[in-house]
Amino acid sequence: MADALTARAATNPRRLAQRKKRRLAVVFVLPALLLLGALVVYPVLFSLGRSFFDAGGDRFVGAGNYAAIIHDPATLKAIRNSTIWVVVAPLLLTGLGLMLAVLTEKVRWATAFKLVLFLPMAVSFLAAGIIFRLAYEQDPDRGVLNAAVVGVHDAFHDAAAYPTARAREDHGLTGGAGGPYSTEETVRPGRSVSLGFVGVAPDAMPAGAKAAAAAAPDTDGIGGVVYLDFAPGGAGTPGKVDPGEKGLPGMVVEAARDGRVAATATTADDGSFHITGLADGEYTVRLPAANFAAPYQGVNWLSPALVTPAIIAAYLWVWTGFAMVLIGAGLAAIPRDALEAARMDGATEGQIFRKITVPLLAPVLTVVFVTLVINVMKVFDLVYIIAPGPVQEEANVLATRMWLVSFGGGNDQGLGSALSVVLLLLVVPAMLFNIQRFRRSGA
Amino acid sequence: MSGHSTIERPPTRHAAAVRPVPAPSAPGPRRRNRMSRLLSNSVVQGVLILVALVWITPLAGLLLSSMRSERDNASDGWWTALTDPSQLSLDNYSALLKDSGIAAAFGNTILISVPTTALVVAIAALAGYAFAWLEFPGRDGIFLVVVGLLVVPVQIGLLPVAKLFGAVGLFGTITGVVLFHVAYGLPFAIFLLRNYFAGIPREMLEAARMDGGSEWRIFSRLVLPLGRPAIASLAIFQFLWVWNDMLVALLFADSESQPLTVALQSQMRQFGSNISVLAPGAFLSLVVPLVVFFAFQRHFVQGVMAGSVK
C-alpha cells in the first residue's frame, strides 16, 4: 500500500505517521459523513429552498407557503393539536412516571412491575395503534372500553324491553322516537284503546308473545291492547289489529290525569292490559319512555372531540414505562442521608418530596421532559393509525398533516416542505439543549 | 423518625446502610405507625396491581382477538374467549402465513432491519472511534454538527430523499429504505459510541500504539471489544427502531419491498372487517421485539433509554 510514498517520506517517519493517521481518520469518518451529508443535511437545505416555491416547484412564492399554513384551517387544526400534544403528553407522562417511580420503591415486585410497564416500548406504534383501535371500538359488544363503561352504566339502569319500537304515526299516539307516547285524545274509564307500534324485528319479539287481543274494560278502568302493528309480509291495515299481528307483552301502561299518574298496568302475553281503580274522568293513556329507552351505547371515543385525547392515552400506554424507569433510576441515586437528615429534623414526607426529592431529581425530570417533547413533536404513526377516516382531520398533528399535504393526495410539495421546516424549527430548542448538555458534560 | 411519616421507603440495601434498624421506642405510636404503614402499603400494592392490569389488558385483547375467527370478532368482544376458550385457534395465523404478501412482507422486515442495524453499528463505530481518538481538522466542529443532527425529524428527509432516490433508481427498493434508515440512525449512533469510546483510558490506547499496533488493529482488537456493552445497546435499539418503523417504509418501499408494518397499514382502511388479519399480523410483528425484550432486558432498557434522546 502506497510503497512509493512510504519510501520517499521515510526520512520523516513522524510526519508520515501523522499524515497516515489523518488519512485513516478521514477513511473512518467518510462513510458516515457522506450518508449524513446526502440524506440528512442536503434534505434540510433542499426543503428550506423548496418551501419558497409553489406546489409544482416552478414558481417562487416567497413566504407564501408559510402564510398558507396560517390560513389553512386544516393545518391550523394540526397546529392546535400539536400544541395540545406537546403541552399535555410530556407533563402527564413525567407526572405519571414520577408517581409510579415513587410508588414502586415501596413494593417488592418493583422489577416485575417495571417490566410490564416498559413492555409497550418494544411494540411498534402500528401495533399499538391496532391495539387501541380494538379497545376504542364503539360497539360495546366489541370494544373493551365501552363494554366496561356500558357494564357500569347498566348496573344502575335497567334495559328497556322495546328499544327499537315506535308508535305507528297518525294513529292516535303522539310522542317522538324513544317515547314517552301518549294518546292524542283522552279516554274515560269503561273504554278501551288499541295502541299500535312498529319497528320490532321478528327475532326481537319476546318469546311468549301471542296474537294481539284487546281486553274488555272494567267500568272503573281502561282496557285495551298494545300490539305490533305490522304483520309479516306487510299485510294488514295500519292502526288496526289484524290477524297475524302480535301483542307486545311486558309494556308498562299508565293512565294519567292532570299530569299525575292515576294507575298503571303491564301488558299480558297477548298485549292486553287492564288499568283498574280509576275514578270517572278524562285520562290520557301513556307509555313511559322507560319502555323504549335505547340501550346505552357507551362513549364514542374516536369522535371528533375525543379522538386526540384518546390517541394521547394510547401514547401514554407506550411511554409511561420509559418515564418511570428513567425517573426511578434518578430516585435511586438520591443520597439517603439527605432524606434521613430531613426526617430527623421533623420534615413531613410531603415536605421532603417537594423540598428535597424533586429539586434533586430536577436534572432527570428535565431530561425526561425534553426527550418526551422531542418525541411527541414527531408523533406520526399513532395518529395515522388510530384516527379513522372521518376524523382524520380532527386528529391531525403537524407530522401527519405534513405527510398528507405532501403525499396524501394534495401533493403540494411546497406547503409540505414548509411544514417540515416548521417541524424542524420546533425541535431546534431541543437541539440546542442537547448540544449544550453535551458541552457541559465535558467533551 | 417522625411519627407521621406515612410514606416510608422500604429499607433498600442503600438505605439500610445509612439507617440501621430503628431502635425500639414507645410501643403505642410505633404500632400505630406500623398499622398505617401496612395499610398504606397495601393501598400502594393495590394501585400498582390495578395499573399493571390496565397495561396488560390491551395486549391481552390483541392476543385473544388474533386467535378468534372473523365471525367471532365481528359479533362480540375478545373477553368472551376468557369464558369460552373454544373460540381460540391458530387458524388466523396459518391463513396469514399462507398469504404470500404477508409472508413476503415479514421477510422484507428482516431484510430491512438486519442490514440497517449492521451498517449503522459498523459505520458509527468507525466514525465514533475517529471522533474520539483520531486527530483530523475540524473534528470537534463536525462532531457538534452531528450532535445537532440528533433531533432532525425524519419528515424533513422524506421529500428530498424521495426525489434523490428516484433519480438514482433506489426508490421503492429495500436498499433505499435501508440507506435512509442508516442515515437517520447515524447521528445518535455516532454520538453514543463516540462518548463511550472516549471513556476508554488514554493509557490503554497509548500502550497499544507503543506496541506498534496499527490504528485498525487498535480499533478492531481493543476498542470494539471494550465497547461491546454500548454496541449491544445501540444494536438493539436500532434494530427495534427499524423493525417498528412504518413512516419511512410507507414512502420509500413499494408493494414488493414493503415491510410488515406497511402491509398491515394498508389493511387499516377497513379496520372493522379486518381484525382477524390485523390482530395476528400485529402480534406477529410484536413477537420479535418481545423476544429481544425478554432476552436482552438490560441492554434493551439501556438502549431505549439512551436512544430516546433521538
Added chain:
Amino acid sequence: MRRPSKTTRRTTATATAALALVLGATACGGTTGPASGGELSGQTVTVAGVWTGSEQENFKKVLDAFTEKTGARTVFVPSGDNVSTFVGSKIEGGNAPDVVMVPQVGVLQQFAKEGWLQPLSDQAATTAGSTLAPVWKNYGTVDGTYYGLYFKAAHKSTVWYAPEAFTQAGVSEPKSYADMLKAGRTLADSGRPAFAIAGEDGWTLTDWFENIYLSQAGPEKYDQLAQHTLKWTDDSVVKALTTLGELFKDKQLVAGGAEAALGTDFPSSVAQVFGPEPKAGMVYEGDFVGGVATGQFGKKLGEDAKFFPFPAVDGGKAPVVSGGDAAVVLKDGKNSKAGMKLLEFLADAEAAEVWAGAGGFLSPNNEVDLASYSDDTTRSTADSLITAGNSIRFDMSDQAPAAFGGTKGAGEWKLLQDFLRDPSDPQGTAAKLEAEAVKAYGN
C-alpha cells in the same frame, strides 16, 4: 375480494403521483408460454395492471387467448396499488411495460399530459367506435386524442338488498327514489332498518351523491360539476344534498344512526345486510357488492342477494354511474407495436367474453354476448350498463383531483362524512365543498 381495495387504489394512486419521478422495483408476474406460428411469434408484450388474485388470473386467460391468436408471448406485471408511481418509475428506469391497464380516468389524463401515451391505432379506434358507446371514447380521450381503450367496466348504480327482508316487510323493488325511501320506512316498520351506510369509507358517500346528482340534475350539469366549470354552490348541488340529507337524517333509514354509520367500513356495511346477523335491509354500492356477498357470506346471487338499479330521482332518468379500467399503450415500451395489437384484440368482443365467462367482470362492449356471462345477476348488470349507453357517467370523484375526490379524511370524502353526521345545512356543506374544490382544481 379485490374490489373493496378500490379505496386503496383511489387514495394511493395519486398519493405519490407527485413522485412519479421515481425508480422502482423489479416486479415480475407470470408469463404465458411462447407459442409458435402467428404473426407476432417471438415477440413479448408486457402488460402492467393493479389486478391481483382472481382478477389477475382471469385477465391472464384473456392474455392467453391473445397468445393463442397471435403467437406473442405475454407477461403480466402487477403494478401494486399505485399505478402512476409504478409506471413513472419504470419509464425513468428504461423498462416501461408496453401496455398499462389504467384504473382511473384521472391517471389516464395524467399519463397523457406527461406525454407517455401512444394514440390508439386506427383499427383499435374503429373497432372501439362501433362497439363502445361514445361516452367511453370521451373518457379515453385527452385533449382531442384517443388514448385509452375501456376494457373492464364497473356499474356503480346498484342497490343490493336481502330478499327475505323485503318479503318480511312486504315491499317490492322500488322504481323511484321516493319509493325507495318509502320502502325503506316500511322495512324499518318491520323492524329492520333500511340502509347500511359505510360512512367510514368516504367514497361510498360520494357515490351516493353522484347517483342522486346525475339523475336529478342531468348528465350535462354532472359533467360540468366533474370538470368544476359549475360551482358546487350551484342550486342543483344544494338540491341534491338536500335530497341526500333527507335520507341521512332519517333514523329509520340509516341503520344504527349516523354515528354508527360513520364507524362502518364498506365490507361491514355489506355484512350488515348479508352477514350472519343482519341489521339492515339494503346496501347501496357498485356491482362488486355481489362479489362480497357471495365470496364472504356464502350468498347466492339472484336468490338471497339481489339488486335493483338505483332508482330515478324526482322524475329524472335512472342514473348509471360507472367507471372502468382502460388499456393504454406506452410510447416507451420496447414492443409498443405488439402492444397496440393487444389493444386491438381487447377491443374485440371475443376478448371480453373470455373474462365474462370467468366471472367478476363487466364489459362496456355492446357486442359481447350476454350469454357469455356466468350468472344472471351479472348478466342483468351488464345489460343495464349497455342499455344506459351514452347516458353513463364516470364516477365524479374519480375524475376530480385526488385531494378533492380521493383522500381519506379530506375534501369531498370528509365533507360528506360531516354531512352524514349533521345533514342540517346543505347550503353550508355546498359552500365548503366549493372551497375545497377551488383549492384542489386550482381554478
